[in-house]
Amino acid sequence: MEAQVYVSGALTNIQEETKLFYEKIGALFTKNGRFAYIPHKKSDPIEFASLDPGAVYQMDSMAILNSKLIVVYLGQPSTGVGIEMEIAKSRDIPMVLLYEQTKTVSRMALGMPNIKKIIKFTNFDDALEQLEQGLQQRLF
Secondary structure, three states, rough: OOOOOEEEEOOOOHHHHHHHHHHHHHHHHHHHOOOEEEEEHHHOOOOOOOOHHHHHHHHHHHHHHEEEEEEEOOOOOOOHHHHHHHHHHOOOOOOEEEEEEEOOHHHHOOOOOOOOOOOOOEOOHHHHHHHHHHHHHHOO
């Protein structure tokens, strides 16, 4: 396996379809020779409800710092995602941002200097297709 990719996205109060989207992002990168760290597999707020918040912060922070790329879904506002983005920025870890064309995303998030690519999509399948194209073109 090549470098680790961290898949960032809201976990609190999301639908299973969104978690599946995160898993499909991970599978896409795994198929292309990279290890994907998918946080809800280790610290889902429902499945791992007894996990101490400090432990979640430490575990996910270390995973970000050990990654060569962060793929961030911004379609649902999340404090945790903002923290993950800031951790990545602090180490100049490149980010690919994903969100629906119909959504408005904070300019603060869109202005971060370590953004490699912004993908606006119509649905989750479109996002995955655009990610696949980016991988084929070696954009990230």
